[in-house]
Amino acid sequence: MRRILIVTGCVASLAACHKEPTFDERYDTARETIGQRAKEIDAQISGTPPAEADGKGAR
Numbered sequence: 001m002r003r004i005l006i007v008t009g010c011v012a013s014l015a016a017c018h019k020e021p022t023f024d025e026r027y028d029t030a031r032e033t034i035g036q037r038a039k040e041i042d043a044q045i046s047g048t049p050p051a052e053a054d055g056k057g058a059r
């Protein structure tokens with residue numbers, strides 16, 4: 001019974017310890033999100049459909 005509690009505690013503590021994203025990772029994610037939103041806004045203003053998600057849209 002004691003072993004089960006110890007193993008469960010270890011597994012729970014390992015699951016709780018995850019790597020936080022670095023500043024650069026958060027910055028890249030935010031930059032991509034802002035860039036995509038900017039493309040969508042530009043497309044709405046110009047009246048053309050937004051570019052596809054893969055970045056191969058007409059320009």
